[in-house]
Amino acid sequence: MNDAACHRxxxxxxxxxxxxxxxxxxxxxxxxxxxxxxxxxxxxxxTAEDAAAAINGARGAAGRAExxxxxxxxxxxxxxxxDQIAATRGRLDGLFANAAILDISPLETLRLNRFREVxxxxxxxxxxxxxxxxPLIAGSGGGAILATASIMGQVGSVESIPYSxxxxxxxxxxxxxxxxxxxQGIVVNGLAPGFIDTRMARLADGGHEHETAYxxxxxxxxxxxxxxxxxxxxxxAGPAAFLLSSDAAYVTGQILTVDGGVTATF
Ligand SMILES: NC(=O)c1ccc[n+]([C@@H]2O[C@H](COP(=O)([O-])OP(=O)(O)OC[C@H]3O[C@@H](n4cnc5c(N)ncnc54)[C@H](O)[C@@H]3O)[C@@H](O)[C@H]2O)c1
Numbered sequence: 001m002n003d004a005a006c007h008r009x010x011x012x013x014x015x016x017x018x019x020x021x022x023x024x025x026x027x028x029x030x031x032x033x034x035x036x037x038x039x040x041x042x043x044x045x046x047t048a049e050d051a052a053a054a055i056n057g058a059r060g061a062a063g064r065a066e067x068x069x070x071x072x073x074x075x076x077x078x079x080x081x082x083d084q085i086a087a088t089r090g091r092l093d094g095l096f097a098n099a100a101i102l103d104i105s106p107l108e109t110l111r112l113n114r115f116r117e118v119x120x121x122x123x124x125x126x127x128x129x130x131x132x133x134x135p136l137i138a139g140s141g142g143g144a145i146l147a148t149a150s151i152m153g154q155v156g157s158v159e160s161i162p163y164s165x166x167x168x169x170x171x172x173x174x175x176x177x178x179x180x181x182x183x184q185g186i187v188v189n190g191l192a193p194g195f196i197d198t199r200m201a202r203l204a205d206g207g208h209e210h211e212t213a214y215x216x217x218x219x220x221x222x223x224x225x226x227x228x229x230x231x232x233x234x235x236x237a238g239p240a241a242f243l244l245s246s247d248a249a250y251v252t253g254q255i256l257t258v259d260g261g262v263t264a265t266f
Contacts, residue, residue, distance in 0.1 A: 007034050007062055008034050008035070008241070008246065009031055009034045009035040009093075009241075010036075010063075011035070012036045012037070012091075012143075013036065013037045013038075013085065013089040013091050013093055013140075014038050014092070014094040014095065014244065015038075015041060015081070015094070015095050016028045016038055016098060017042070017070065017072050017095075017099040017125070017129060018041075018072070018098040018148075019038070019040035019041060019042055019051065019098065020040065020045075020048040020050075020067075021044075021047060022196075023098060023148065023193065023198060023240075024040070024099070024148075026233035026236060026237045027241065028065060029055045029065075030238070030240070030241045031063065031096075031241060031244065032055050032056070032061050032063040032064065033062060034062065034063070034241060034245075035062040035063045036093075037064045037065075037066070038063065038064075038065050039065075039066055039081070040055075040068065041067075042067070042068075042069070042070065042099065043069070043071045043072070043099070044069075045069025051067065052066055068081055068084075072097075072099045072125035073120045073128070075128045078128050078129050078132045082132045085136070086136050091139075091140035092140055092143070093137065093140055093143040094137070094244045095130065095145045096146050096148075096240065096244060097125065097126045097129045098146075100121060100125075100148065100200075101117075101121050101200075102163060103118045103162045104159050104204075105161060105163075107159075107161070115161065115162040115165075119165065119166045121166075122166035123173065126147045127173060130145050130147075130177055130181075130188070137184075138181075138184035138185060138186060141185065142185025142186055143185070143187075144186065144187045144188070144244045144245070144248065145177065145187070145188045146189050146191060146240060146243045146244050147173070147191070148190070149167045149168075149171045150163075150167040150192055150193060151193070151262055151263050152164045152167050153166075153168040153169075153170060154192060154257070155263070171192070171255055174189060174253065175253045178252040187248060188252055188253065189251060189252060189253070189256065190255040191236060191255075191258060192256065192257040193236055193258050194230075194231060194257070194258065195209070195225065195259070195260075195262070196230060196231040196233060196235070197231065197232055201230070223265070224262060225260045225261060225262050226260060227260035229260065230260075231260055235258060239258050
């Protein structure tokens with residue numbers, strides 16, 4: 001059940017990246033349900049258009065979604081999108097820096113150019129969008145920046161040097177940005193999802209990681225996920241909306257882990 005009826009985001013404008021599908025889309029839908037005008041920015045502009053139309057068509061959509069095509073690694077394009085939001089909406093109250101790509105790189109095949117690509121999409125993009133958005137958010141009376149990290153940024157694992165390093169970087173970037181932007185009335189936090197049932201969780205062969213024998217055995221049967229199910233994108237909606245809302249006005253530099261208990265185990 002959600003408490004969208006409270007409309008915490010009436011009159012607010014937010015930018016959400018990587019919002020064409022998965023977690024970004026689910027969070028954007030919640031923000032719109034709570035009254036926000038949300039710009040769904042994604043490298044896949046067509047799917048972002050479809051997502052915005054679906055969100056606007058949903059019952060109880062108190063706000064409005066609009067789509068924008070954006071590659072989050074493109075600093076000029078990001079700045080131009082923020083300028084466009086300033087021109088059309090006159091304000092920006094929050095940024096959800098969520099776009100990312102998955103990478104599974106066994107050590108033997110790990111290449112530096114791939115490492116750099118993953119770091120650019122998953123980590124540098126957070127800095128690009130935060131720096132571009134901060135002046136407009138500050139000029140709108142303050143607000144929130146939320147970046148999607150991962151539990152993979154909190155622990156080490158095999159085959160994950162690019163992705164986990166980038167996500168670990170996001171976590172400490174969040175803490176640093178929180179210190180830098182506090183004086184401007186901007187809180188900065190991170191979301192660390194666990195295993196979430198999105199396209200990112202698909203394996204190279206198209207199968208789903210949650211359906212493998214290993215996942216069923218270790219994570220579900222033996223309780224490595226104490227809640228014994230992968231998360232759904234909607235499981236992130238409430239936590240993300242909270243951290244982007246004025247309810248979290250005194251919460252900054254924090255990482256909220258939403259993983260069904262994975263990191264509560266060892
Ligand atoms: N699914 C999981 O299990 C899981 C776990 C931990 C963290 N996360 C994080 O959650 C966030 C959302 O992932 P998801 O699971 O919804 O995956 P997803 O693949 O469904 O969504 C990612 C979105 O980002 C977009 N994107 C990719 N590169 C982009 C770019 N350069 N510019 C703009 N948009 C781009 C994609 O088009 C897609 O719409 C990511 O930061 C991901 O790392 C996911």
